[in-house]
Each structure stands twice: as C-alpha cells, then as structure tokens.
Amino acid sequence: MDYKSTMTHADAARLKKGEVNLGTSIMAVQFDGGVVIGADSRTTMGSYIANRVTDKLTHIHDRIYCCRSGSAADTQAVADIVTYHLSLHAIQSGERPSTHVAASLFQELCYANKDALSAGIIVAGWDKREGGSVYNIPLGGGLFRQPWAIGGSGSTYVYGYCDATYREGMSKDETVNFVRNIDAPSPTALALAMSRDGSSGGTIRMCVITEDGVQRLFVPGNELPTFWEGKEILPPPGQAAALQSQGEVMVQ
Amino acid sequence: MSRSYDRALTVFSPDGHLFQVEYALEAVRKGTCAVGVRGKDTVILGVEKKSVLQLQDPRTVRKVVMLDDHVCLAFAGLTADGRVLIDKARIECQSHRLTVEDPVSVEYITRHIAGIQQRYTQSGGVRPFGVSTLIIGFDPHDAIPRLYMTEPSGIYTAWKANSIGRSSKTVREFLEKNYADDLDEAGAVKLTIKSLLEVVQTGAKNIEISVMRKDGEVKNLSLDEISEIVVEVEKEKEAEAERKRGRLAATLAAQGGMLESGAGATGA
Numbered sequence: 070m071d072y073k074s075t076m077t078h079a080d081a082a083r084l085k086k087g088e089v090n091l092g093t094s095i096m097a098v099q100f101d102g103g104v105v106i107g108a109d110s111r112t113t114m115g116s117y118i119a120n121r122v123t124d125k126l127t128h129i130h131d132r133i134y135c136c137r138s139g140s141a142a143d144t145q146a147v148a149d150i151v152t153y154h155l156s157l158h159a160i161q162s163g164e165r166p167s168t169h170v171a172a173s174l175f176q177e178l179c180y181a182n183k184d185a186l187s188a189g190i191i192v193a194g195w196d197k198r199e200g201g202s203v204y205n206i207p208l209g210g211g212l213f214r215q216p217w218a219i220g221g222s223g224s225t226y227v228y229g230y231c232d233a234t235y236r237e238g239m240s241k242d243e244t245v246n247f248v249r250n251i252d253a254p255s256p257t258a259l260a261l262a263m264s265r266d267g268s269s270g271g272t273i274r275m276c277v278i279t280e281d282g283v284q285r286l287f288v289p290g291n292e293l294p295t296f297w298e299g300k301e302i303l304p305p306p307g308q309a310a311a312l313q314s315q316g317e318v319m320v321q
Numbered sequence: 322m323s324r325s326y327d328r329a330l331t332v333f334s335p336d337g338h339l340f341q342v343e344y345a346l347e348a349v350r351k352g353t354c355a356v357g358v359r360g361k362d363t364v365i366l367g368v369e370k371k372s373v374l375q376l377q378d379p380r381t382v383r384k385v386v387m388l389d390d391h392v393c394l395a396f397a398g399l400t401a402d403g404r405v406l407i408d409k410a411r412i413e414c415q416s417h418r419l420t421v422e423d424p425v426s427v428e429y430i431t432r433h434i435a436g437i438q439q440r441y442t443q444s445g446g447v448r449p450f451g452v453s454t455l456i457i458g459f460d461p462h463d464a465i466p467r468l469y470m471t472e473p474s475g476i477y478t479a480w481k482a483n484s485i486g487r488s489s490k491t492v493r494e495f496l497e498k499n500y501a502d503d504l505d506e507a508g509a510v511k512l513t514i515k516s517l518l519e520v521v522q523t524g525a526k527n528i529e530i531s532v533m534r535k536d537g538e539v540k541n542l543s544l545d546e547i548s549e550i551v552v553e554v555e556k557e558k559e560a561e562a563e564r565k566r567g568r569l570a571a572t573l574a575a576q577g578g579m580l581e582s583g584a585g586a587t588g589a
Contacts, residue, residue, distance in 0.1 A: 153419045160387055160411055 088140055089114050092268020093221030094259050095125060095136035097193035097203045098235075100244040103279035104193040104201040108136050109223065109263050110271035121271045130155050132278055133171045133194030138221035139208070140187040147178050147188055168194035172204035172212055180210025189220045195278050223262030223269035231258050245277060245286070260294045331442045331449060341449055342442055345398075345473035348451035352397035354486040355384065356516050357455040357468045358496070360509030364457040364466035366395045366531045367513040369487065369521045385529060389414040391537040392427055392458035397486030398473075399451035406450060410434050427458040427467040431477045439475025449473045453485040457533055464535040482512070488520040495519050506532065510542070514550050525551040 090113050097106040108125035111118055125137045127148045133155070137144035151174045159166045172192040179188055192204040205218035217235055219227060234247060247258065263269045273288040331341040354369040368384040385395045388410050396403035413433050417425045425433075434454060442449045456469045470485065471477045482500050484492035495516045504512065513530060521527050525548040532540045 149419055153415045156389075156418070157411060157415045160389065160414075161408075163387075 088142060089119050090268065091123070091125060091138050091141045091144060091221070092223075092266070093125060093138035094219070094223030094227075094262035094266060094269040095138050095191055095221045096217065096219040096224070096231075096258055097136055097191045098217040098239075098244050098247060099193070099201040099203045100239050100241055102200060102241060103195045103277060104203055105241070105244045105247075105275060105277050106134055106136055106191070106193045107259050107273060107275040108221075109259060109269040110274060111269055112141055113268055118271075123271070124274055126274055126276050128152075129171055129192070130159060130166055130194070132165060132196065132280075132283070133168055133192065134276055134278060134283070135171075135175065136191040136193070136220065138189040138191075143186045143188045144190060147175065147186070147190070150178060151175055165196060167196040167198060168192060168202045168204065169196075169199070169214075172206065172214075175204075175206050176210055176212040179206055183208075183210045191218050191220050193278065195280055197280075201278070219258065219262075221262075221269065223259075223266030226265040227258045227262045230261055234258070241277065241279070245275070257294055261296065263293070264296060330447065339442060339474070342474045345449040345451045346453075349398040349453045349473065349485060350487065350489070352399070352452075352486040353384070354484060354488055354492060354517065354520050355395040355397050355455050356482070356484040356492055356496075356513050357395070357457055357470075357480065358482045358500070358504070358509045358513045358516075359457075359466050359468045359480070360504040360506060361502075362464060362466065362535050363506045363509055364459075364468055364533050365509045365513045366393055366455060366457050366533075367517050368395050368529045369517060370527045370529050372523070372527065385531045385541075387539065388430060388456075388458075389418075389424060391424060391461065391533075392430055392456065393531055393533055393539060394454055394456050395531075396452045396454045397489075398453060402450040403452045403454070406434055406437065406452060406454070409437055424461045426460040427456060427469060428460075428479075431456050431469040431471060435471040435475045435477035438471060438473055442473070442475060455483065455485060459533070459535050459537060466533070466535070484516065491519055492516045506534070511550055511554065514547065515554050518551065518554060524548075 092111070092113055093109060095108040097104055106126055110121060110123045110125070112120040112123045127135050127137060129135055129148065129152050135148055137148065151171065154174050155166050155171055158170065171194065175190055175192055179186060179190065187208070189208055190206045192206065193202070195201050203215055203218050205213045205215055205220065207220070216237065217231065219231060239247065259273050263273075272290050273293065275286040277284040277286065331339050334340055353371050356367040358365045366385050370384065373379045385393060386407055388394050388407065392414070394407060394410070396406070410430055410433065414425050414430060417423070417429070434456070438450050441447050450473055453473065454471045456471070458467055459465065460467065468480050468483065469477055470480055470483050481502075482496040484496065496512070499512060499515070501508075510530060510532060514528065517528050525544060528547055530542040530547055532542065534540070
C-alpha cells in the first residue's frame with residue numbers, strides 16, 4: 070500500500086502508539102486586504118476525542134498564523150521553533166516579517182525532517198508587500214502558494230464544494246461566509262467537512278487577519294449549519310414482518 | 322606558538338586591580354552619552370546622537386535597539402562590541418521564550434548580558450567588551466518600570482536614573498539633584514532631555530528619545546516633539562537666569578545702599 074497517497078492512511082501509519090492526532094479540517098482563504106483562516110476543534114487518540122475544543126489556529130507572529138493538521142506534538146514543536154526564528158528575524162530587521170519568510174521557515178523544517186514528521190500545515194497572514202497570502206505545506210514538505218487552501222483529513226470531502234464555490238475577488242465578508250456562513254442557504258466548507266469526517270468536529274474557530282489586526286470568530290457546536298443528515302429508506306414495519314414469514318427477508 | 326594566546330589578557334595587578342577592565346571603562350567614557358530615567362509607569366531612554374558625516378546615511382546609526390517586544394537597550398562605548406552583545410541578547414530572549422514559554426524578565430536578560438561580559442574578563446585570549454549598557458523594560462504581566470545598567474566588569478545594578486558614556490558624571494550629578502519619584506511620562510521625558518542638554522551642545526537634532534510604556538509600547542519621539550520640549554526647557558532656563566540676574570541686581574543695590582548709609586553712620 071502506498072501509504073503516502075492519502076492523508077488518513079499516512080496519519081495512521083506515522084503516528085506513534087498513544088500519540089495524539091489532529092485529524093482535521095483546516096482551511097485558509099486570501100482576499101484583498103487579508104486572509105481568513107478556519108479550523109475545526111477535534112483532537113483524537115484513536116476514537117477517543119482527547120480535546121473537543123482545540124485551537125488549531127496558532128499565532129506565529131502579529132499578522133501571521135498557521136493552521137495545524139497531523140500529529141499534534143509534531144505541529145506544536147514545529148510551530149514553536151518557527152516562532153523562535155521568526156521573532157529573531159523580525160527584531161533584527163526592525164520590521165514585520167513577511168508571510169513568505171514564515172512559510173519558508175516551516176518548509177525548511179518540514180522537508181528536512183520529512184521522515185520523522187507527520188505535519189500538514191497551512192501558513193496564512195498579512196504583510197505590507199503582498200497583502201494577504203496563503204501557503205500550503207503538505208506532508209512531503211513542499212511549499213505551494215495558493216489563493217485558498219484546505220487541509221487535514223476532512224478536506225478530502227470538500228474539494229468539490231470549494232472548487233465549485235470559490236470565486237476570485239471576494240470581499241472580506243464574502244470570504245468569511247465561504248468558510249463558515251451560517252446565514253446563507255448554501256452550506257459552508259468547514260461544516261460540511263466536519264459532518265462527514267469522523268476525525269473532525271466540535272466547534273469552528275476562525276481568524277480574520279488584516280493590516281489592522283486579528284479578529285477571532287467562533288461558532289459553537291450547537292450553532293453549526295446542518296445539512297441533509299441522511300436517512301435510510303426502510304420498509305414499513307408491517308411489510309417487513311410479512312416478508313419475514315414468507316422467508317423472503319433475513320431477520321437482523 | 323599557539324600557547325601564547327592561551328594566556329588571559331585580563332590578569333590581576335599586584336594591588337588587586339583588573340587593568341584591562343578599567344581600561345575598558347575608559348573606552349566607555351569616550352562613547353556618546355546615554356541616559357535612562359524611571360517614571361511612575363514609564364521608563365525613558367535618551368541618547369546623544371553622534372553628528373553624522375556628510376555622506377553617511379543617518380538611518381543606519383541606531384543607538385537604541387529592541388531586544389524583545391518589551392525590552393530596550395542603549396549602550397555607550399565600542400559600537401561593534403555593543404552589536405555583538407545585542408545579537409547574543411536577542412537570541413537569548415527568543416531561546417527563553419521557546420524553552421520556558423514566557424518572555425524574559427528585564428532582570429534575567431540583564432543578568433545574562435552581564436554574565437557574558439564577565440566571562441570575557443576571565444577567559445584566555447579575549448579582551449573585555451568595551452561597552453556599558455542601559456536596559457529598560459517591563460516584566461511580563463507587570464506594570465513596574467525597570468532600569469538596569471551593566472558594565473565591562475560584568476557588574477549589573479538597578480537604577481532610578483543613570484547615565485553612561487561621555488560626561489556621564491556631570492549628567493548623573495544633575496539627575497541626583499533633579500530626580501523626583503513618581504514622575505509622570507511628560508515629567509520623565511523632560512528630565513531626560515534636560516539632563517542630556519547639559520552635555521549635548523547642539524540641541525534637539527542630536528538627541529534621540531525612546532519612551533516605553535507598561536503595555537510594552539515603545540515610542541520614539543520625533544524631532545519636532547523633542548524640539549518642542551527643548552524650547553520649553555530653554556525658556557525655563559532663561560526665565561531662571563532672568564530671575565537670578567534680577568535678584569543679583571537687587572542684592573547689589575541693597576548692598577550699595579547699606580555701604581553708603583554705613584559709611585555715613587560710621588563716618589563723620
């Protein structure tokens with residue numbers, strides 16, 4: 070089995086015994102003036118939910134955040150080291166660091182240690198030169214700048230939705246809605262992923278990062294949009310008994 | 322032969338002095354003046370800016386530097402030595418954050434810098450750093466302003482107000498006479514500028530002021546803001562001088578009067 074091909078198989082193969090997993094749905098979207106990032110809040114150890122209110126949106130610098138998926142320990146360690154290097158870089162240059170520099174630092178660590186790490190990270194932030202920018206760093210340690218990026222085990226279920234719904238040139242509010250909208254009739258990317266992926270769930274946490282600052286948004290579990298929950302069409306009770314007695318239907 | 326470089330450059334004299342350290346202090350005395358003043362909820366760093374040569378880019382000469390978001394440093398003495406110390410201190414600030422998950426306290430980083438300076442007085446083949454530093458800041462989650470000084474010997478001390486570099490003795494004496502506890506921000510800034518004006522003859526354009534507030538915000542005063550305060554200070558000095566002259570004239574007149582009447586009394 071090529072265990073590098075899907076996120077979930079890789080997670081299971083790489084995580085050590087007892088290690089905590091950020092099986093996840095994360096996403097980041099760029100808009101003119103900043104970025105919107107979002108994540109679910111579930112951390113699992115096998116089928117046990119170790120933390121149902123996790124904050125997977127990690128502050129790296131004043132206007133740069135990262136979304137973490139994969140091994141909780143690996144991503145926390147990498148994020149801490151990148152914070153160290155980026156803060157040093159920022160104070161020596163006297164300016165806010167660029168998102169690209171942060172993403173490059175993540176890439177260096179993720180690629181150099183690719184055999185030991187299980188970390189899928191999305192770096193997003195605002196800087197003076199580029200405005201908002203999003204960088205996807207999947208398992209191998211490649212660096213990909215994209216207008217929007219999704220990651221984690223839950224992301225596989227919403228590629229179609231995101232491809233169909235994303236439009237260039239969305240405003241800040243439209244972008245927030247793309248990620249989480251609970252008012253509009255059409256459902257939202259993260260909520261959809263969370264409803265299909267067993268490793269994702271809980272609450273939705275989001276950050277809107279612009280030049281003026283970082284605004285945190287929160288959608289509690291009971292306010293998540295609900296979609297078609299799926300109902301099996303079963304035969305009516307009377308009919309089932311009749312069929313049974315005729316030997317047509319196996320009793321379950 | 323390499324063995325000759327193993328010998329310490331800093332050795333004791335027969336009467337217990339470390340002459341290299343004392344010579345390092347001499348180097349510090351040649352550097353441009355820096356002043357630190359602690360107020361009630363702010364702490365101020367003022368530095369004398371060396372006149373920039375004609376073709377030099379003034380932006381590249383920075384005497385007040387950030388070590389971390391909440392700690393600032395100014396030094397006097399050999400600029401290159403200062404730069405090396407600052408780099409080491411900056412790395413330590415981040416390293417502390419990574420291992421302990423907390424920003425440094427001002428005392429911790431001062432102790433670290435002083436420790437480096439001391440090490441270079443007790444190692445083979447190296448000379449002491451020719452810098453003294455003034456370190457200001459607020460400890461994390463704390464509203465008390467801090468001011469520390471380190472010296473080439475590796476001694477560090479806490480101060481309410483202090484100065485290092487050129488004419489630091491004059492400035493310190495001025496501060497001793499004029500310092501008051503619990504100064505507000507404006508008062509502390511004014512005191513800093515006043516004390517620097519004692520030694521900086523050329524006025525506002527050669528003074529740089531950094532104000533640190535308890536929320537960690539650092540403000541560098543603009544040339545206009547400094548000029549405004551300098552003008553105010555000069556006016557006060559002028560008024561004081563005027564008053565003195567007036568009093569002197571009155572005293573002389575009174576004395577003159579006394580002499581005449583005295584002569585009259587004792588005379589014929």
